[in-house]
Amino acid sequence: MSCRRVLTPHPDTRTHLPVSAVIRCQNLFKTYEGRPPVEAVRGLDLEVAEGECFGLLGPNGAGKTTTIEILEGLLTATSGTVEVLGRQWGRDDDAIRQRVGISFQETKLSEKLSVRETLALFRSFYRRGIPPEEAIERVELAEKTKSRVGKLSGGQKQRLAVACALVGDPELLFLDEPTTGLDPKSRRQLWEIIRSYRQQGRSVLLTTHYLDEAERLCDRVAIVDRGKVIALGTPHDLIVSLGGEHVIEFTLDDQSANGSSTSREPDHDVFLRLPSVRSVHDDHGRTCLSVSEPHKALPALLDCLHSMNLPLASLTTRHASLEDVFVRLAGRHLEDEESPTP
């Protein structure tokens, strides 16, 4: 994959952290034993502030689930320190568990129990909490109160799973891939549930490989790749760090590109000289320009291509997204399962 890094390193956003942190982890490592051993997490630092919705964004296999399960106290780290709500796993487990709510990527709750029975069961594990009926209302399952779990749709099951996490009235909510595999309507419903939970001043840590989810829900995002945080900041800051909030993507007509692959390489420098173009990279045959002012860059680009006698096959402009940040930093797309060796 060709990717030229023209950008200066992203600015360190850790300098303006709020004081009180609900999660603090430093230099986290997790190696799964085996042949060969798998280094799932390789030196990861995180701080989640009180009242914040923090997202771990990264492709499948980046180490997000391992990280969140260590923070949830379900896995032990190979090394590193973890502090949740000011306490440590292994010492104050019950105290932490009473105050956090957890939803896994996938849990098959008992199909034979009703929604209310399931929540009454989970409620019984906590000393304090909200009545099952209130949890049911918060996730908008009121008309399903007496339905068996087995009869619920995928989206309803996922909302029930979140209700199970909410029924202990947690101060901190862990959500692992909360909307993976759900239809758009169910996803929006879940986002609403998470937003209204946050309105009470509570904190959320979620993992996702959906960019729109991270952009819409999260105050701050850590982009995780191969067990490390490669970028950290608000979605907006991360996008701005690309140098331009807009992206112009174009492809050239194949016929003109034929046989001239050697002469295409200097093109990047040509484009970088265009007004307001901050960076250039190739992405699967498309050329992507990060641009701050598209109304200036576009006419210049068209003139430039015309003068070089390079006909366009396609051209689009859009707002830059976290995907662009990921592509820039990791050299591949979020959806690319298999990571190319660097």
Added chain:
Amino acid sequence: MTLAERELSGIDEQTAPQRGWTDRAFVQLVLARLREFYREPEAVFWTYGFPILLIVGLGIAFRNRSVEQMSVDVESGPDAAVAASTLGTNPRFIVTTSDPATCAMRLRTGKTQLVLSASGSPPAYRYHFDPSRPESVLARNAVDDALERAAGRVDRLKTTDETASEPGGRYVDFLVPGLLGMSLMGGGLWGVGFVTVDMRIRKLVKRFLATPMKKREFLAAIMVSRMLFMIPEVFIVLVFARYCFGVMYYGSLWSVAFLVLIGATMFAGIGLLVASRAKTVEAVSGLMNLVMLPMWMLSGIFFTSDRFPGAVQPVIKILPLTPLIDALRSVMLEGSSLSSQAARIAIMAAWGVVSFAVALKIFRWQ
């Protein structure tokens, strides 16, 4: 209607008081297990229907017949006619006349118990039978008696038969405690082992672990709910045997209840141990069969374990199922007291405690 029943039936849930005893984690875990069980018709059928099917089947197959009939083959030939007609009029015998080869085949395959051949006049009789088969020996003696009497033998002693078929001595009486023990074993291992592994596979165990739920409450709830399922199971078997087969219970029912309870606890503990590490249903099924197979064969469910050689008796006596069945038989059939069964109860208690403790120690929570 008690609160528990109301919760179970799902009626009137709103009126349950907040944070009453039904809101305790242990009670909720037990309730969840009970609901899952009763809402699964197949599980209910196999738990409650299977022991009854077995009793009916075996009770009919081994029912005590007032006139024990024997099947006897007579080799066809001119000299056999007298014997065939003599035996044919006696209701105790089912007589078949065939050629010698067919008779030999029927004897070898167990379809007949005795083959009679006759030659000469007056006929000389020859009995073909397998002396290791008790019913063959019986048939030989009975046929011999019948032929002798028909030929004019006069018995010099005056004898009268006083026959008795007392409840308590029949096969079905022997069988009921054995089946009770067997279903406690099967139910305990499957009911606990299978459910535990299933919850582990569904990541439900891990999900519970992510809450402040106490591990020992979770394990205890699985065991206790299993014991609650068992109460109707045992009740059905005992009542069915009492009223359909006239099985009499000579010991106190409290003693039987105590033995059932300790047996169920023991097998719930063993079930938990078997399931403590398994990651798949196949693995746990294999393990459970491995654990149960020796007990099916050796512990005296269908026939007394005394038939096995003396050398293996010490091993048989400490298998978990043996003391349970032996104690149940002593109490139910002989009216023994619990104190006379102390050694057997101690063996069962040891199995239960050790299994639970080891299971708690090595349990795979995720």
